[in-house]
Amino acid sequence: MTQIEINQLHKCYPRQTMPAVNRITLNIPSGTLLALLGPSGSGKSTILKLIAGIDQPDAGSIHFDGQDMARVAANRRGAVLMFQKAYLFPFLSVADNIAFGLKIKRMPRTQMMDAVRHMLDLVELPGIEGKRPAQLSGGEQQRVALARALVTRPHVLLLDEPFSSLDPAVRQTLQEAVRRIQRELGITMLLVTHDRSEALSMADQVALLDQGRLLACNAPRQLFQRPPTRRAARLMGVSTFLSGTLDGNRLHTRLGALTVDALPNGCQRTIVAIRPEHLRLLPMPGPNALPAHVAERTFRGEHVEYRLCVGEETIRVRTYEGDNGDLSGSVFVQFPVEHLFAVEDDEPEQQA
Numbered sequence: 118m119t120q121i122e123i124n125q126l127h128k129c130y131p132r133q134t135m136p137a138v139n140r141i142t143l144n145i146p147s148g149t150l151l152a153l154l155g156p157s158g159s160g161k162s163t164i165l166k167l168i169a170g171i172d173q174p175d176a177g178s179i180h181f182d183g184q185d186m187a188r189v190a191a192n193r194r195g196a197v198l199m200f201q202k203a204y205l206f207p208f209l210s211v212a213d214n215i216a217f218g219l220k221i222k223r224m225p226r227t228q229m230m231d232a233v234r235h236m237l238d239l240v241e242l243p244g245i246e247g248k249r250p251a252q253l254s255g256g257e258q259q260r261v262a263l264a265r266a267l268v269t270r271p272h273v274l275l276l277d278e279p280f281s282s283l284d285p286a287v288r289q290t291l292q293e294a295v296r297r298i299q300r301e302l303g304i305t306m307l308l309v310t311h312d313r314s315e316a317l318s319m320a321d322q323v324a325l326l327d328q329g330r331l332l333a334c335n336a337p338r339q340l341f342q343r344p345p346t347r348r349a350a351r352l353m354g355v356s357t358f359l360s361g362t363l364d365g366n367r368l369h370t371r372l373g374a375l376t377v378d379a380l381p382n383g384c385q386r387t388i389v390a391i392r393p394e395h396l397r398l399l400p401m402p403g404p405n406a407l408p409a410h411v412a413e414r415t416f417r418g419e420h421v422e423y424r425l426c427v428g429e430e431t432i433r434v435r436t437y438e439g440d441n442g443d444l445s446g447s448v449f450v451q452f453p454v455e456h457l458f459a460v461e462d463d464e465p466e467q468q469a
C-alpha cells in the first residue's frame with residue numbers, strides 16, 4: 118500500500134514546443150485506482166513513465182508515502198509497469214514467465230512454484246503452468262502478464278492501456294479481474310486509458326488530461342455529471358453549450374431565454390452545458406423548450422440520435438426507444454433545469 122503524491126510535475130521532451138506533462142499535481146490515496154483519461158498525446162504515458170522512474174521530470178516532485186523519488190532508481194521504487202502487449206518470453210513456460218522476477222530475487226524453487234500457483238489462481242487461470250505463451254489467447258496472455266507483474270508484490274501497479282488490444286468481451290472480464298485483484302491486494306494502481314467507459318467503470322478517481330494539462334480530477338460519477346470546464350465536458354461526451362447573460366435565473370442566449378438554477382449571480386457571460394441524453398424532444402411547446410427542426414435521425418441500436426437545428430446552432434439529442442416515437446420536421450427541444458450546469462470557458466477561441 119503506497120500513497121502517491123505528484124506535485125507540479127513537468128516534462129518537455131527535446132525539440133517539442135509543448136510540454137508533454139504541464140505542471141500536474143495529483144494525490145493518489147493508498148490502495149486506490151486512479152485512471153488517467155485523455156485523448157492520444159495528452160501526456161498519460163509520460164506521467165506513468167515518470168512515476169515508474171524510467172524517465173525523469175524537468176521539474177516537480179513525486180513522493181511515495183512521503184519519500185521523494187527523485188533519486189530512487191526505477192527498480193527500487195516498488196512500482197511495476199504493464200503494457201498493452203503482454204511481452205511474455207515466448208520460449209519460457211507460463212510458470213517460468215511468472216517466476217522470472219522471483220528467480221532474480223533467488224527465491225527457493227518450491228516457494229517460487231507456490232507463488233506462481235497462487236498468482237494463477239488469482240488471475241483465474243489455474244493449471245496452465247506448463248503451457249507456452251503461443252498456446253494462449255490474447256486475454257490469457259494479458260492475465261499471465263498481470264500474474265507476472267503481481268508476483269513480486271509491488272506496492273504500485275502502473276497499467277498502460279493493458280486492455281486496448283483485446284476484443285470487448287475479453288476486455289470486460291479482464292477489467293473486472295483487475296478491479297477485483299486491486300481490491301483484494303489493496304494495491305495502488307494507475308490505469309492509462311483513452312476509453313471513457315473503462316475509466317469510469319474501473320477507477321475510484323479519474324484524472325482528465327488534455328495536451329499535458331490536468332483538466333479535472335474527481336470521482337467517476339461527479340466528473341461525468343458535472344465536468345467543470347467546456348473542454349472537460351466535451352471529453353465527457355457533452356456537445357451542447359449555450360452562452361448568454363444571466364438576469365436572475367434567466368439565461369439570455371442567442372437562441373432564446375432559458376431558466377437556469379443555482380448559477381453564479383450577475384449579468385456576466387455564462388456558459389451552460391447539458392448532456393445529450395438529458396435533452397428532451399417534444400412535439401409541442403413546453404417549459405424551457407426552444408423551437409427546433411429535425412435535420413437528421415439516426416437509429417443506433419440502444420438509442421436514437423437526432424441532429425437538430427435550433428436557430429443557427431446544431432444540437433444533438435439522444436433519446437431511447439419508446440421515449441417519444443419518431444419525430445420529424447418541427448419540434449421543440451427541452452432543457453430540463455435540473456440538468457443544466459455551468460462550465461468554465463477554457464476554449465475561448467470557439468463559439469458557444
Ligand code: ADP
Pocket residue numbers: 130131133136137155156157158159160161162163164
Ligand atoms: P498519451 O499517453 O496521452 O498518448 P504521451 O505521454 O505518450 O501521451 O505523449 C505526450 C506528448 O509527448 C506527445 O505529444 C508525444 O508526441 C510526446 N512524447 C512522448 N514521448 C516522447 C519522446 N520520447 N520524445 C519526444 N516526444 C515524446
